[in-house]
Amino acid sequence: MTERPQKPSALQRNLLFVAVGAVFLWAVIGVGIRWDRLLNLPERLLDIFGRMFLPPDWSFLPTAAEAMVESLAMAWVGTIIGAALSLPMGFLAARNVSGGALSTFARMILNAIRAVPELILAIVVFVPVAGLGPMAGALAIGVHSIGTLGKLTSEAIESIDPGPVEAARASGAGLVAQQRWSVLPQVLPEIAAFWLYRFEINLRAAAVLGIVGAGGIGALLANTLTYRRWDSAGMTVLVVIVGTIIVDQISGWVRRRIIEGSDGQPRAGDEAIADPSRTADVAS
Amino acid sequence: MIRFENASVVYRGGVHALRDLTLEIADGEMLVIVGLSGAGKSTLIRVINGLVPLASGDVIVDGKSIAKASSKELREIRSRIGMIFQTFNLVKRTSVLDNVMMGRLHTTPWYRSLTGRWRADDIEIAMRSLERVDIVEKAYVRAANLSGGQQQRVGIARALAQEPSILLADEPVASLDPPTSHVVMRDLQRINRELGITTIVNLHFLDLARVYAQRIVGLRGGELVFDGPGSDADEAVFRDIYGRSLTADDVLETSPASPSL
Amino acid sequence: MTKPAPAAPTTRRPSKPRPSLLLPLGLVAGVIFTLWAAWTIHFDVARIAANWDRGITIIGEVLDVDWSFFPRTVEPMIQTFQIAIIAAIVGCAVALPFAFIASRVTAFNRWSMTLDRWVLNVIRALPDLLYAMIFVAALSVGPTAGILALIFFNLGVMAKLLSETVDAVDTGPMEAAQAAGATHVQTVRSSVLPQVLPNYVSFALYIFELNIRASTVIGLTGAGGIGVLLGAQLARFNFPQIGMIIVEIFVVVLLIELASNALRRRLV
Secondary structure, X not given: OOOXXXXXXXXXHHHHHHHHHHHHHHHHHHHOOOHHHHHOXXXXXXXXXXXXXXXXXXXXXXXXXXXXXXXXXXXXXXXXXXXXXXXXXXXXXXXXXXXXXXXXXXXXXXXXXXXXXXXXXXXXXXXXXXXXXXXXXXXXXXXXXXXXXXXHHHHHXXXXXXXHHHHHHHOOOOHHHHHHHHHHHHHHHHHHHXXXXXXXXHHHHHHHHHHHOOOOHHHHHHHHHHOOOHHHHHHHHHHHHHHHHHHHHHXXXXXXXXXXXXXXOOOHHXXXXXXXXXXXXXXX | OEEEEEEEEEEOOOEEEEEEEEEEEOOOOEEEEEOOOOXXXXXXXXXXXXXXXXXXXXXXXXXXXXXXXXXXXHHHHHHOEEEEOOOOOOOOOOEHHHHHHHHHHHHOOHHHHHHOOOOHHHHHHHHHHHHHOOOHHHOOOEHHHOOHHHHHHHHHHHHHHOOOOEEEEEOOOOOOOHHHHHHHHHHHHHHHHHHOOEEEEEOOXXXXXXXXXXXXXXXXXXXXXXXXXXXXXXXXXXXXXXXXXXXXXXXXXXXXXXXXX | OOOOOOOOOOOOOOOOOXXXXXXXHHHHHHHHHHHHHHHHOOOOHHHHHHHHHHHHHHHHHHHOOOHHHXXXXXXXXXXXXXXXXXXXXXXXXXXXXXXXXXXXXXXXOHHHHHHHHHHHHHHHHOOHHHHHHHHHHHOOOOHHHHHHHHHHHHHHHHXXXXXXXXXXXXXXXXXXXXXXXXXXXXXXXXXXXXXXXHHHHHHHHHHHHHHHHHHHHHHHHOOOOHHHHHHHHHHOOOHHHHHHHHHHHXXXXXXXXXXXXXXXXXXX
16 A cells, blocks of 8 residues: 655745735734724715715716716827827837837836826826816826837737738838838737727726816816715716716727727737736736 | 436437436446437436436436435435546646545535635545545645546546445546556446446447446437447447447557457 | 630629728717817817926926935835735735626526626726725725725726636536535635636735725825825925825835736746
């Protein structure tokens, strides 16, 4: 009879759990949660929930809807700016298009832009430039989007099939013509899908930018909350939720049509949207 | 004992996977089911433990009706029926032992199954099952690191850990090479004889069926077309079950010299 | 002289297929929509032309970082960390049942799956800052509001990511568990969870990164962390100090990204 093997040591795994637990404890104690407040937290939350949604202030609907539309417009303009400017940036940052140094430099710029949250961009730079209001928000969203979309565009370009590019070069086409006819058609559906997904995210950003004076529904919500007009705030939140879901559904439908319609079958871009880890890239 | 009473299964689209099947299997029997793909072999096996619902008729397992069983009763019946699969169905990322312990889930309380802290006597049962199929030295090895034959033996150990009275094997050797196939079939035969577990095996390969079956049941188009001892199943019988002449694909081991079965 | 034989009939040249109307229609709609949107937000290029130098000046002042401000940023930064950690751990833990119920592979039934998916859609429709605003108004200024806001935010992200992963698992081991008489929860725990665990940890790390970025700004609504300090500096137009904070946020996010990439590689 063969001898039974020894159970392997679970030390590493247990240490990991202890470490995570210790960090959690440190965070909880350090952050200074008021334990007495914590106990009546659920009660308080339910109370506010009731005041906001049961019932919401229906008469506030037109105001809220108008504000949501303003945020929508802000997000769209911002996405267009981001998409338009990220396309050339993406080509510049792609290693297989521009040379090593140039593409590295371009990537650095893109990373720097991505790192600054829209909110900060808006307040610090664009409100002074464009004044308070949704235009500043659109510019902030636009500039920030260049960062993320530029990175994704360059990655998409780097993963193309080099065959058609070679063919174009062999037939004597110049650099721009090569890009236009052999690279662009390959990547355009995938990139367009990124743009639409970014629009969905930008809508949420636009909703938020109102806090710093960029108008839209964020400002409205801040206002109603400051004056504790809970039912109006509740209506506003509902409008945000419904508006965002509707836009998500439409955008998702169009995205799927783009990906499938490009050659009748789901392509690599499909994975980018369907693959959760890539979804994460678009959301940063 | 397992008794089929006019059992019928209809899949979506109107496909009759089993037609009016009546069959009795005594305790401790070793039964092999043969037939073309789609003839109903997999369906027949899965009706016994309720993985596939009956359209009409019934299957009585050890006195309990499958068609009328509640989900709780069904779980209880299943705990006494072990099953092994063509694709082994092991959890590749976990150890061999944790895979075998899935056979003890039916008696494991929720807090133990959630955290993976098994009872000592359950671990003992699992270890003994692994010893019975001669693979205990791999107890803490990740399942993905084993060969096909080894994975199937773990599958058998998992089924044995349930301490079952019935063992169902759905094409257990279809993914294995000839020598390993014989090892697995011999293991099943040995388990049937030593532990008296009723064993029902779907087989694709006719030479294996002839060698290892006490009793062969042939299905064609969801209907029972043959039921008799292995020795009675000759070439003509198989041609009848398959509805066509036999080919090299129907046999596990063909040498160039010998004619196809 | 014989007449030349008549030419053999050639294949008819196909006429150019009528182009699909959808794409140009979509583009026209897009352009019209863009023009409408630009008009709605009073997009005025002239204003940019007039004021862009102001923006440059500010950027210049921000880039003139006040490094001596660093000590004052340490404590709020630590609080940012704490908020991010607590929200990540709690949010990712709570997301597990939501994720399993939302996936068609592991859901209890159609009804609960659909309900769960819609609940998650609603939760994900609100951005983190809106949650922060609501909780600050409901509770009071402080990190608790921020933690709660991020928990909701994390729940939405993790549940969606995880349920999509669960949708793609190998269902064979599930059949084996069911055949052995396991309950639904036992089946999921023993045959599905081990398959998605690496993804789960990877997502959790990603969510932690998101939290760090988010908790830097939710302070602007009063929900704790370095955003509170940032808000104070913004109110006083202290651009060099703002620059310090931005640099710090940048460095911290970069470090976290590097660390979690390294951790992720060790997982795989």
